[in-house]
Each structure stands twice: as structure tokens, then as C-alpha cells.
Amino acid sequence: MKVGVILSGCGVYDGTEIHEAVLTLLALDRTGAEIVCFAPDMDQAHVVNHLTGQVSPGERRNVLVESARIARGKVRDVVTAQASELDALIFPGGCGAAKNLCDFAMKEADCTLHPEVTRIIRQMHQAKKPIGAICIAPAILSKALGNQGPTLTIGTDTKTAAALERMGAKHEACPVREFIVDEEHKLVTTPAYMLANRISEAAEGIEKLVREVLRLAR
Numbered sequence: 001m002k003v004g005v006i007l008s009g010c011g012v013y014d015g016t017e018i019h020e021a022v023l024t025l026l027a028l029d030r031t032g033a034e035i036v037c038f039a040p041d042m043d044q045a046h047v048v049n050h051l052t053g054q055v056s057p058g059e060r061r062n063v064l065v066e067s068a069r070i071a072r073g074k075v076r077d078v079v080t081a082q083a084s085e086l087d088a089l090i091f092p093g094g095c096g097a098a099k100n101l102c103d104f105a106m107k108e109a110d111c112t113l114h115p116e117v118t119r120i121i122r123q124m125h126q127a128k129k130p131i132g133a134i135c136i137a138p139a140i141l142s143k144a145l146g147n148q149g150p151t152l153t154i155g156t157d158t159k160t161a162a163a164l165e166r167m168g169a170k171h172e173a174c175p176v177r178e179f180i181v182d183e184e185h186k187l188v189t190t191p192a193y194m195l196a197n198r199i200s201e202a203a204e205g206i207e208k209l210v211r212e213v214l215r216l217a218r
Contacts, residue, residue, distance in 0.1 A: 031211075125186075151169070
């Protein structure tokens, strides 16, 4: 089983949520899956000082280079990702998913997606291969596949859920340790740090999501 993991930088406030990414990679590795990490080669929307939570004016970082920190250097430009080489695809969350892979954090339902992210999602969907999305990352699926009416969750936040629904998704509330599966579209989503107060809470939902994505890929 070969699974693509799409990263969006390194750090919850301006990139990939690190716990979510590592938990995803660990859960996949425990199944024996072959993991291929991808990220776009582009500047981050901005750089945040994770100690203060403040934007660092004038500082620039590259999403692909930062993602390599999580992937231990083994990460490919998302332009090289092809559905033909993958059995499944998973998006960890973090603000980078909503700032770098798309601009949902700034524009909500009026957001636009990175074109290569859109391409690989639609390729996977057309090939009937499963996609998992964690935390805020279901917003990406809402934008890419909204015309299909996918069923997704970001947890229980009504404002964010309403934005997903304006893009065409059907939102289902979901507790942190569980997941929502759309069997028709082969989509699996879990709230993780949209709701989690402890890493163990996020881990349980992510581990269940990984198992379900791999079940749908068989």
C-alpha cells in the first residue's frame, strides 16, 4: 500500500500541525504502508513566531523546505504527485492547510486552492481512491469536491462548518476521538486539534482515520 501525505510547512500556526503529521506517519508506518510525503514549492503565506504567536514581519520560509523538517528530508514537490502511483492520500491539518494549500483562513468559502493540490485531489477522486483529511484540512476537500456534495467533519465549530457547507459539503458533527466516512466518495475526516485538548485525543481519531482510509483503499 502506497500512501501520499500532503504537508503544508512545519508548525501549527503557519504550516502543518506537527503532532497530526507525526501521528499520521506513525499510524501508517505501523501498517507497513509505504509513505510518500509531498508539499508545494512556494513561500508560506507568512511566518509565525510559535513562542509568541505573532507574525514575524519580513521573514520568508518555503513550504517544501519547511515540510522537509517533518519528513526528515524525504519530501517531493506536489507537482510530481500522481494518482496512478498512490493507493490513498491524507492531509494533516494545521494552519498551513488553510493558509498555504489554500487561503480558507483568510477567505473562508470564497477561498482558492493551490492548483496542484486541486489536481491531485481530483485525480484521486476520479480514480476512486480514498482521501483522508484531518483537523481543518476538510476545508480543502470542500473546495475541491464541493460540487459532489461530500460528507465531512471539522468537529463541532458551527462557523467553520457553515463555511464548508457554503462550498457544497455536508457537515456532520463529530467528537474528537471519532471520524466521519463518506463511503460514496471515499473520504474520511476527523477533528483532531479542532477539538483535542490532549495529544492522546488527537491520536485516537487519527489512528482510526488511517485504518479507515486503508480499508477503503483495499
